[in-house]
Amino acid sequence: MTQYPIVNGELVIGGQSVSQLATELGTPFYAYARAVIDARIAHLRAALPAAIKLHYAIKANPMPSLVAHMTGLVDGLDVASGGELAVALASGMDTREISFAGPAKREPELEAAVRAGVLLNVESFREVELLATLSQRLGLPARVAVRVNPDFELKSSGMKMGGGPKPFGVDAENVPELLQRIGDLGLAFEGFHLFAGSQNLRSEAIVEAQQLSFELAVRLAAHAPAPVRTLNLGGGFGIPYFPGDAPLDLAPIGANLAALAELAKTKLPHAELVIELGRYLVGEAGVYVCRVVDRKVSRGQTFLVCDGGLHHHLAASGNFGQLIRKNYPVIIGNKAAPERTETVSVVGPLCTPLDILAERMELALALPGDLVVVFQSGAYGFSASPRDFLGHPQAKEVLL
Numbered sequence: 001m002t003q004y005p006i007v008n009g010e011l012v013i014g015g016q017s018v019s020q021l022a023t024e025l026g027t028p029f030y031a032y033a034r035a036v037i038d039a040r041i042a043h044l045r046a047a048l049p050a051a052i053k054l055h056y057a058i059k060a061n062p063m064p065s066l067v068a069h070m071t072g073l074v075d076g077l078d079v080a081s082g083g084e085l086a087v088a089l090a091s092g093m094d095t096r097e098i099s100f101a102g103p104a105k106r107e108p109e110l111e112a113a114v115r116a117g118v119l120l121n122v123e124s125f126r127e128v129e130l131l132a133t134l135s136q137r138l139g140l141p142a143r144v145a146v147r148v149n150p151d152f153e154l155k156s157s158g159m160k161m162g163g164g165p166k167p168f169g170v171d172a173e174n175v176p177e178l179l180q181r182i183g184d185l186g187l188a189f190e191g192f193h194l195f196a197g198s199q200n201l202r203s204e205a206i207v208e209a210q211q212l213s214f215e216l217a218v219r220l221a222a223h224a225p226a227p228v229r230t231l232n233l234g235g236g237f238g239i240p241y242f243p244g245d246a247p248l249d250l251a252p253i254g255a256n257l258a259a260l261a262e263l264a265k266t267k268l269p270h271a272e273l274v275i276e277l278g279r280y281l282v283g284e285a286g287v288y289v290c291r292v293v294d295r296k297v298s299r300g301q302t303f304l305v306c307d308g309g310l311h312h313h314l315a316a317s318g319n320f321g322q323l324i325r326k327n328y329p330v331i332i333g334n335k336a337a338p339e340r341t342e343t344v345s346v347v348g349p350l351c352t353p354l355d356i357l358a359e360r361m362e363l364a365l366a367l368p369g370d371l372v373v374v375f376q377s378g379a380y381g382f383s384a385s386p387r388d389f390l391g392h393p394q395a396k397e398v399l400l
């Protein structure tokens with residue numbers, strides 16, 4: 001992983017060697033590098049037209065100090081719960097640039113959002129009715145965009161979140177009726193939100209979904225009670241996790257967004273175009289580190305048994321949406337330029353065969369005390385894991 005230098009055989013994260021960090025923090029821990037996030041966003045901005053607004057979906061990594069760091073780098077934050085809304089409101093981001101999506105917004109969450117003045121991506125007729133009541137009771141406008149469940153899918157996505165029957169958003173064919181209701185109730189309509197899927201490494205699939213989303217929004221805009229001021233085209237930009245994954249090619253996506261921004265000048269003249277990304281911004285900027293506790297040979301297979309595993313990093317164990325378990329990139333961080341290697345499996349401390357961090361991987365020859373580093377761990381790690389399962393100590397998190 002070229003984003004982290006190796007000095008004297010040690011992986012260096014945010015200017016500190018992995019051994020130094022392990023001594024200071026104790027293991028296991030997640031470390032996120034500001035400089036890697038900054039470089040990633042600069043690279044992305046250079047590939048995208050200036051007119052495109054970039055939002056961070058904080059679900060990917062809601063650590064408050066990391067979210068606060070993002071406010072200086074992106075144009076908005078997208079949240080998906082009242083808890084994430086609280087993190088976003090405390091981050092320093094302009095509240096008008098926060099948007100809130102999610103299929104089961106409860107009344108206190110909607111109220112908090114209206115009070116704060118954030119944009120609500122409404123996902124049902126119920127939400128619209130409730131917002132009208134709340135808005136009247138509070139004497140405050142409710143800013144709404146309609147989250148549309150499109151009539152197409154994002155092809156080759158790790159997770160599909162639109163197209164076909166879905167709990168997310170309102171089916172495109174029912175959106176005209178919802179728009180009518182939004183107009184009748186006098187809510188402040190601002191635009192549309194479409195999110196077709198996640199973890200996609202094929203730029204042609206992303207380009208196609210963005211084009212179809214744009215065309216759908218133009219068709220729906222004809223039914224809207226007010227001009228479209230914001231069109232969130234979603235994201236889905238993937239990162240390479242597994243052997244054979246190639247990084248996403250941004251050039252065709254940038255060219256397509258430039259063409260859409262040009263089209264928008266005539267077809268949606270008041271709209272700004274937004275994309276919302278999670279893992280693409282932060283996933284490669286984080287590592288998970290745990291320590292080898294024991295080294296065992298069982299019937300010819302060597303196991304490094306560690307103090308961390310599935311309970312801190314469900315995704316790396318292969319149990320967070322993967323159909324076939326594959327190894328995340330893993331190294332022995334304090335032996336990052338190894339002279340001797342061997343094929344081993346790295347497992348965690350839980351009494352379940354699901355607790356695997358690396359299966360039959362070639363790693364530096366490791367002993368108890370050595371440090372296992374899992375790359376690509378800046379997104380869907382700490383907050384997406386069953387951290388109380390089996391009652392082991394919690395992982396720490398640091399932003400460097």
Ligand SMILES: *Cc1c(COP(=O)(O)O)cnc(C)c1O
Pocket residue numbers: 057059060078101161195197198199235236237276277278279280379
């Ligand atoms: C999960 C999610 C994202 C972020 O997805 P990534 O794959 O991390 O980019 C963005 N928007 C919505 C609506 C989501 O549900």
